[in-house]
Amino acid sequence: MxxxxxxxxxxxxxxxxxxxxxxxxxxxxxxxxxxxxxxxxxxxxxxxxxxxxxxxxxxxxxxxxxxxxxxxxxxxxxxxxxxxxxxxxxxxxxxxxxxxxxxxxxxxxxxxxxxxxxxxxxxxxxxxxxxxxxxxxxxxxxxxxxxxxxxxxxxxxxxxxxxxxxxxxxxxxxxxxxxxxxxxxxxxxxxxxxxxxxxxxxxxxxxxxxxxxxxxxxERTTTTSPNITQRHLFVSYPQKVDALTRILEVENFEGMIVFVRTKNETEMLAEKLRARGFSAAAINGDVAQVQRERTVGQLKSGKLDILVATDVAARGLDVERISHVVNYDIPTDTESYVHRIGRTGRAGRSGDAISFVTPRERYLLKAIEKATGSPLTEMQLPTVEDINATRLGRLDDRITAALGSAELDTFRDVIAHYVREHDVPEADVAAALAIVLQGDEPMLLDPEPVRPPRREPRDDTRSDSRGSGAPERGRREDRGDRRGAGGPMATYRIAVGRRHKVEPRQIVGALANEGGLGRGDFGRIDIRPDHSLVELPANLPAGAWEKLRSTRISGQLIELSSTQERTSRPFKKPHRKGPRD
Structure with missing residues (x-):
């Protein structure tokens, strides 16, 4: 050379x-x-x-x-x-x-x-x-x-x-x-x-x-605005739509731009967001200038909250309402990253930038952090509990705002009339009005399925092989005061196995829902060809026992029975398929 x-x-x-x-x-x-x-x-x-x-x-x-x-x-x-x-x-x-x-x-x-x-x-x-x-x-x-x-x-x-x-x-x-x-x-x-x-x-x-x-x-030193909070979320490609939906639920945003790599993706993602009840539109290089100007005008006026865009389509875009930028597809060069997140945090205003990073794109995250000198804080995927808490908080805010309305006395008389005529408690009337307000969609999401606990070494009363007597990581004493935590465990037999195409999460979900069990009440799960062995509390209440005996998984009656095997006995290495937790 x-x-x-x-x-x-x-x-x-x-x-x-x-x-x-x-x-x-x-x-x-x-x-x-x-x-x-x-x-x-x-x-x-x-x-x-x-x-x-x-x-x-x-x-x-x-x-x-x-x-x-x-x-x-x-x-x-x-x-x-x-x-x-x-x-x-x-x-x-x-x-x-x-x-x-x-x-x-x-x-x-x-x-x-x-x-x-x-x-x-x-x-x-x-x-x-x-x-x-x-x-x-x-x-x-x-x-x-x-x-x-x-x-x-x-x-x-x-x-x-x-x-x-x-x-x-x-x-x-x-x-x-x-x-x-x-x-x-x-x-x-x-x-x-x-x-x-x-x-x-x-x-x-x-x-x-x-x-x-x-x-x-x-040598290039690319800097980002100190007014922008930069975060990243590790997420697989199939999880992206769900992850974005959850973020939209919990983030307090005014206007948002979601950046994707391709023109086709702008239309598809905007359609998916609209189907989930969000006000979203797409702009890309194929969108006519008149339509682009109309869409940007709607974003500025508040008629539109989310813009799904490509880099080229968003060039020169300056809308004061944009509080958040989401890199749905992380850019492959720092220049594009800086340009994208620069759509928020302008003129001294604060802004938020969130980047989705798939496992194969970690090197892009490192390149952006190195080039900009700005580490991106890792965030966790919002849980169902986070979403429900946000929804309840927003309902509280709407109720508080309505309490200051000039029409409050009028509607107070309407409610009082209904209570007198139908002899219904005021709290029930308020709950009924909340049901009317929520429409066809439930206000709160169902809890996520309980996952089986991690298969970590457990030591209820034993010392390790060296006789140190020190508790091992993952002992049930450390898992809180939930029912079954720290108590004796027994192995139970259920009449569903691999031939019924059952997975650990189905077993945990069904037994937890029907028997009122908590996460700490489950031990090892061994799925065998025609049946499975599950560790549960040794002293199941009679009510829980009866409910579990009549429980079905994948349409099959599980026929719960005790094998009288205690956890102090050796337990064969599981031969199950599926996730461990």
């Missing part, structure tokens, strides 16, 4: 038009409101347009996607149907984000085809697209290798190869795949490698596969 290094300064007067980009690309940039290139863009774009190899040392959030996407698009040959550019990304999420960026920058170039290639997606979609012809392939190393081995991806005419977040790819174990792909692509191609760090393995790959490369180092 070349000894030539470049540490670009912040460009003062440089515009994208000064960098030599294709006119159609410049028009697309103007459409999305981009005018001034970031430091890495100003340094990288001319070098790539000249055909040089580039190593970019830059943190996430410095604008490196545009730094390689814009020159690639400017040099595409639309007549060539085989792939001309390959971008390797460490994760599916980043691959999709890069694809979306290419499509955005190619909006004024009809006929450009970009294909995401990643694991978890069916091969059929990818094979069909490859047969029709694509110009740019963005994929994860593993799935790209699969296609190369199957002979379904032809890279013989490849002209551009980009390694995006190369250090992350190596951390995830893709080093061998990356080197194989580099070795199997044409020798005369232009390579751009971007990495937040420069470990020895990256340095070795650079020297081996990049000739006379220009090394560009960008």
């Amino acid at each position: 070349s000894d030539e290094n470049l540490t670009p300064a912040e460009p003062e007067q440089t515009t994208f038009a000064d960098l030599g980009l294709d006119e159609r690309v410049l028009k697309a940039l103007k459409d999305v409101g981009y005018e001034t290139p970031s430091p890495i863009q100003a340094a990288t774009i001319p070098a790539l347009l000249e055909g040089r190899h580039v190593v970019g040392l830059a943190q996430t959030g410095t604008g490196k996607t545009a730094a390689f996407a814009l020159p690639i698009l400017s040099r595409l040959d639309l007549k060539q149907k085989s792939p001309q550019a390959l971008v390797l990304a460490p994760t599916r999420e980043l691959a999709l984000q890069v694809c979306e960026a290419f499509e955005k920058y190619a909006s004024r170039m009809p006929g450009v085809h970009v294909l995401p290639v990643y694991g978890g997606q069916g091969y059929g979609v990818q094979l069909s697209a490859l047969r029709r012809g694509v110009h740019i392939v963005v994929g994860t190393p593993g799935r790209i290798m699969d296609h190369l081995e199957k002979g379904t991806l032809d890279l013989s005419e490849l002209r551009f190869l980009v390694l995006d977040e190369a250090d992350e790819m190596l951390k995830m174990g893709f080093a061998e795949d990356v080197e194989t792909i580099l070795a199997d692509t044409p020798e005369h191609k232009h390579v751009a490698l971007f990495s937040a760090t420069m470990p020895s393995q990256i340095r070795r790959i650079s020297k081996k596969y990049l000739t006379d490369a220009l090394e560009i180092t960008v």
Whole structure:
């Protein structure tokens, strides 16, 4: 690799038009409101347009996607149907984000085809697209290798190869795949490698596969407003809608923007929120300007509370009512993160920003925290109890406000008349009015199912094997004064097992509801083929015993019976399936 290094300064007067980009690309940039290139863009774009190899040392959030996407698009040959550019990304999420960026920058170039290639997606979609012809392939190393081995991806005419977040790819174990792909692509191609760090393995790959490369180092300090409280919630993708719904229930917000990555997701999520009773609308790049202005006007006036938007659609949006921003899909670059949460906490006002982080996106959270210097506080998913307490609190506030109404005396006479005529206590009339007020939806949610306790070592009266006599973690003495906590336990047999497709949570839920049992009353659960063994308090009250004997699980009468096995006896290792807690 070349000894030539470049540490670009912040460009003062440089515009994208000064960098030599294709006119159609410049028009697309103007459409999305981009005018001034970031430091890495100003340094990288001319070098790539000249055909040089580039190593970019830059943190996430410095604008490196545009730094390689814009020159690639400017040099595409639309007549060539085989792939001309390959971008390797460490994760599916980043691959999709890069694809979306290419499509955005190619909006004024009809006929450009970009294909995401990643694991978890069916091969059929990818094979069909490859047969029709694509110009740019963005994929994860593993799935790209699969296609190369199957002979379904032809890279013989490849002209551009980009390694995006190369250090992350190596951390995830893709080093061998990356080197194989580099070795199997044409020798005369232009390579751009971007990495937040420069470990020895990256340095070795650079020297081996990049000739006379220009090394560009960008240090970026991106700050966020101190008026914004920043939090994150670890959540799986299928849980996101439920998590957002719960947050909307408990957070005291005025107006909110929920950011998602794609246009389709804006419409789908807004529809799901409306179905749950929230005032929500979507804006994205496909929404006409007149409709966009109408929607933003409704948000400003209070007729609309939640806006579901993409980054581009929310650009330049300044609405005083926005108290909260939710990153439903966490952005893959810090610049977008700062731009998004900057929609709240403006002009000295306070604001809240909440980011959903899936297990595979933890590295994005770390990148944002490192780049901004602002740690995001972890929050917990609001519980049913939290939601019910919030609903009751809001009802209290409405009642308090109504007590100051000028119409209070009129309605007091109406209630007094009803009490006299029907001989009903005033408290019952108030409760009936609350039922009328709630409508078809219940005001309070049902309690969440009781989960089986964690399978931790338990020691009721025993010492450990070393005879220390110290209580073990998880002893029932430490679980409070709930019925059965600390008392003797016995093993009971119930006539449902694996063939009835029963799970521990169903057993706990049914027995807790029917027998009035608490979380501390359950011990081990061993699900066997045609029956199950459950640890419960040894001295079950007669009423609970009778109720449990007639309980059904999955339509099957459980026929509860005692096996007279005490917890001091050895208990076989459970062979059950399902969650342990």
